[in-house]
Amino acid sequence: MLSIGSVQLDVPIVQAALAGYSDAAMRLIARRHGAPYALTEVLLDKLIVEPGKIRRRALAFAEEDRPLGGQLMGSAPQQFAEAAVQMVASGFDVVDLNFACPVRKVLGRCRGGYLLSDPPPAIDILRRVRGALPPDFPVTLKMRRGMDDSAASVRHFFRIIDAAFELGLAAVTVHGRTVRQRYIGPSDWSFLRRVKQHVGDRIILGSGDLFSAEDVVRMLAETGVDGVTLARGCIGNPWIFRDARALLTGQPLPAPPTVAEQGRVIRTHYELSVAAHGENRAPRLMRKFGIKYSELHPYSGRVREAFVASRDRNDWLRVLAEWYDPQRDWPPPRRKTAPGDLVAAGAKE
Numbered sequence: 001m002l003s004i005g006s007v008q009l010d011v012p013i014v015q016a017a018l019a020g021y022s023d024a025a026m027r028l029i030a031r032r033h034g035a036p037y038a039l040t041e042v043l044l045d046k047l048i049v050e051p052g053k054i055r056r057r058a059l060a061f062a063e064e065d066r067p068l069g070g071q072l073m074g075s076a077p078q079q080f081a082e083a084a085v086q087m088v089a090s091g092f093d094v095v096d097l098n099f100a101c102p103v104r105k106v107l108g109r110c111r112g113g114y115l116l117s118d119p120p121p122a123i124d125i126l127r128r129v130r131g132a133l134p135p136d137f138p139v140t141l142k143m144r145r146g147m148d149d150s151a152a153s154v155r156h157f158f159r160i161i162d163a164a165f166e167l168g169l170a171a172v173t174v175h176g177r178t179v180r181q182r183y184i185g186p187s188d189w190s191f192l193r194r195v196k197q198h199v200g201d202r203i204i205l206g207s208g209d210l211f212s213a214e215d216v217v218r219m220l221a222e223t224g225v226d227g228v229t230l231a232r233g234c235i236g237n238p239w240i241f242r243d244a245r246a247l248l249t250g251q252p253l254p255a256p257p258t259v260a261e262q263g264r265v266i267r268t269h270y271e272l273s274v275a276a277h278g279e280n281r282a283p284r285l286m287r288k289f290g291i292k293y294s295e296l297h298p299y300s301g302r303v304r305e306a307f308v309a310s311r312d313r314n315d316w317l318r319v320l321a322e323w324y325d326p327q328r329d330w331p332p333p334r335r336k337t338a339p340g341d342l343v344a345a346g347a348k349e
Helices: 023-031 045-049 053-058 077-089 104-108 111-116 118-133 152-166 191-201 212-222 239-248 258-276 282-296 300-309 313-323
Strands: 002-004 007-009 014-015 066-074 092-097 140-143 171-175 203-207 227-230 334-338 341-344
Touching: 002 066, 002 092, 002 203, 007 341, 014 023, 014 053, 014 239, 023 300, 045 053, 045 077, 053 341, 077 118, 092 212, 104 111, 111 118, 111 140, 111 152, 111 239, 118 140, 118 152, 152 171, 152 313, 171 191, 191 212, 203 212, 212 227, 212 239, 239 282, 258 282, 258 313, 282 300, 282 313, 282 334, 300 313
Parallel strands: 014 227, 066 092, 092 140, 140 171, 171 203, 203 227
Antiparallel strands: 002 007, 334 341
């Protein structure tokens, strides 16, 4: 069990906010494979406070997609707070504040991970958002372990996280890399353990280098964090939620999804994307998902090429018919254990 304020989860697993990925279609696929809670793609505060089609689209979601956290990013404290109010009014169950994004353009606009280098405005944002919302409404924070590896960066991190809990935030997610690292090098799980020991019984979610159900169990055991957020490891692999749920509830690890099962899920994901984005946009938006799904296929290279070449619905249907034919006798599927590290089902893992 995991409690994020009033939000109760039966397993301590979260689908992370993933820019360009965690749209309604991906979240619903994750839900149907065992994710008890998910976060939206990051929403820019200035787009949420301005009435119009963009705001309506950003704040719309289905009842099946709950409990749902809306991740918010910006740099102006008052605008941040105003956007949070709009998110609560739209029915989100949690407001999550992004102090972690390492993208250069974001940092240049004093958003995301930049805020870890400047505690006063970061803490002002926390104070304004928390003060603008009902006292019992859950507000959470996403951080990296600092801007860089300097001692000053570590001090800034702990100053901000201490302020977050003092102000009444419900939980903090910590990614074990610095902002400067982006996604290069390993996530420092020892830092997650240090953070959890520092905050005591406050809720910490760990993030970074979670690419299998075994990784989920290992992070919880090695660091003592209260839960995990799955990010890159669940793109094109929603079965990781099913697998992690099984291990955490004392069940054996399920077999990797067959090629036929992969095809059924990809088709459903495609149709959900059409419903969310329209027939014209869905094929383009789904191409990056197809590339990630292909990594589990026994002929991943050729399937990847087929998805890359797809342009419209007919192309997608051809790829599924050719490469996910349920009547064909396929070799064993593959199980992803780390980036670029795939093994055949039944092989020693």
